[in-house]
Amino acid sequence: MPPLSEVWRLYLRRFTVDHWYRFLKQRLHGTLPKLSTPKQCERWSDLMPMITWELWLARDIVADNPLPSPKGRG
Incomplete structure (x- = not known):
């Protein structure tokens, strides 16, 4: 049995x-x-993990760039 720290x-x-x-x-x-x-x-x-990493790495780029609100809707 491995030590508890290894199991954790x-x-x-x-x-x-x-x-x-x-x-x-x-x-x-x-x-x-x-x-x-x-x-x-x-x-x-094989592709899905790479896509997930791309999304995770791009999180800072898109965090402060919200989409513009559509004009004329309300």
Whole structure:
């Protein structure tokens, strides 16, 4: 049995991964594409983490740039 500190570290890592997959499925619609070949599924699975990192890295760029409000609506 590994020491408790190691078990805790591994639990935190697993917790993070599980929540990333939940975010992927619910918010990024990671299960929406209907791909026909195993190779396409593999590519999609490889692409989704990179897309997520791109979004996370761009968070500071878009945080202070809200979209302009549409004029004439009210």
